[in-house]
């Protein structure tokens with residue numbers, strides 16, 4: 741069941757930078773794919789295309805077979821390297837934002853926010869303000885805000901790149917557990933596309949590692965990760 745497809749995608753930015761060349765990549769429902777490669781190999785560009793934020797110069801993308809995310813009905817959420825929380829609003833209000841924008845009534849959104857906070861280990865922090873939380877906890881809140889809409893696809897652009905190694909390792913393990921839980925038993929499967937330049941992170945987290953090279957950006961390997969590598 742293909743959720744995201746890139747077929748012979750090329751991207752040349754208006755300034756002439758050839759960012760992607762002949763990229764073919766199929767993301768299946770429930771996949772956890774890491775995009776691994778050096779700075780400038782086009783990882784963010786590809787992620788933005790999957791989010792519908794950039795168009796290819798040649799080739800095409802498909803979302804559940806449709807030619808735009810809107811037509812597909814696919815729910816896509818994105819997490820960036822910065823937590824990008826509104827500093828004047830508490831954590832619960834920050835996490836509720838996508839539901840408020842969708843017009844979900846509070847009676848329904850509040851329990852969903854609480855469940856999303858609990859899923860990332862912030863069950864007791866809804867009333868806290870972003871500045872009261874550590875960098876790792878702010879990132880957890882930003883993941884909760886992405887998950888609260890129950891997306892089919894979570895696009896993450898170096899989400900833990902600004903954190904210290906210990907915090908990052910804990911977030912990696914918790915993200916991995918969260919994804920496993922979503923895809924075990926009954927729930928709605930979640931596909932994750934995770935941009936990183938850490939080989940360790942890619943292998944530890946993913947069910948597939950897609951390696952890219954630069955100038956121009958292209959895919960040079962697409963490797964399944966066998967189950968026993970992980971210990972969850």
Ligand code: ADP
Nearest residue numbers: 753755757759778779780781782783784785786
């Ligand atoms: P990565 O995420 O792997 O570091 P990017 O997708 O950010 O790679 O960038 C790929 C290439 O495209 C780089 O050479 C970068 O400088 C260039 N690039 C990215 N965004 C733009 C833009 N908006 N305009 C021009 N060049 C860009």
Ligand code: ADP
Nearest residue numbers: 861872873874875876877878880907908910911
């Ligand atoms: P992480 O962000 O991965 O949870 P941290 O090192 O940031 O790890 O925090 C470790 C733990 O310390 C947190 O899980 C939380 O329980 C507690 N903690 C951190 N910052 C605060 C805070 N501002 N208020 C209360 N507890 C906190």
